[in-house]
Amino acid sequence: MGKNVKLGILGDTHYPDKTSHLPDLIFNVFKSEKVDLILHTGDLTAPEVLERLTEISPTIAVKGNLDQTTLPEEKILEINNLKIGLIHGHQFLSLDEQILKYKALEMGVDILIFGHTHRFFYNKYEYMGKEVILFNPGSPTVPRMSDPTFVVGEITERKFKFRIFKPWETQWKHP
Template sequence: MKIGILSDTHYPDKTSYLPDLIFDVFRKEGVELIIHAGDLTAPEVFDVLREIAPVVVARGNLDKPIFPEEKILGIEDLKVGVIHGHQFLSMDEQTLKYKALDMGVDLLIFGHTHRFFYKSYEYMGKRIHLLNPGSPTVPRMSDPTFLVGKVTGERFKFDIYKPWETQWKYP
């Protein structure tokens, strides 16, 4: 299954530009699900994404309370958790690993920092992946990014897209 993954779009509250590349890539890649890890902030962005594929959103600190604070999805044989991350005083790796264990997920997708992050761990006898897609519009100390992931059984791979550059593959 192909999944579009993004976070912290902040349109139009912090940016007046939302790259068409996001929508073009999601359409071209044929994503079957879109995961937004919070701070979507605009209903019109949700509506455009929903025209491409079903959308799952975790409520960010600047979102209206229409979205849940966290979501757990079963995608093929992978259990995926989605949060924004503003709930934590510290978003260090230890906190995020424990949150993944607490949610019982293999992959925890989060946002809030506006920076791409990916790490895979063997932790307490379980394989855990932590993933922050970054922000395609208002990055902090990083390039703007969004992702297209592919889940096959228990395997997860993704391509990183940078609106101002070409994409590159990860794992």
């Protein structure tokens, strides 16, 4: 049994290419929550975003379709016996749930965290004999047909819980 691990999770920040504002709330929440690790689903679009996040906590990011960096296309990490896959999602013609479930199975992960759609998404599936969580933190800066969002997650004993933060509203908790 490992210790509880707090994750700061965000993606599609698109600063400064699509927004001139990167909310301080992101950095303030990650600091005050004392996140152990930050995960970014890509489309950082500026190295200074990664630098600011890394000042708070170790940060793992993957390359989005608009990133001009040498970040990897995907990462797999293991936290408290949960395997987590991190991708942007632009690699797929469609980001429908079937394709994402297959990608999670191909990667051998319990949770697949992805971006690209700029919309929060969470669903848990029993699929081919395995439980799989698909998770998208949304975008805190340029959402599409949704509120701007980022997430603080916690992994304890193979369980994943999270709280959503909306830079211009109050937070709400996942049951």
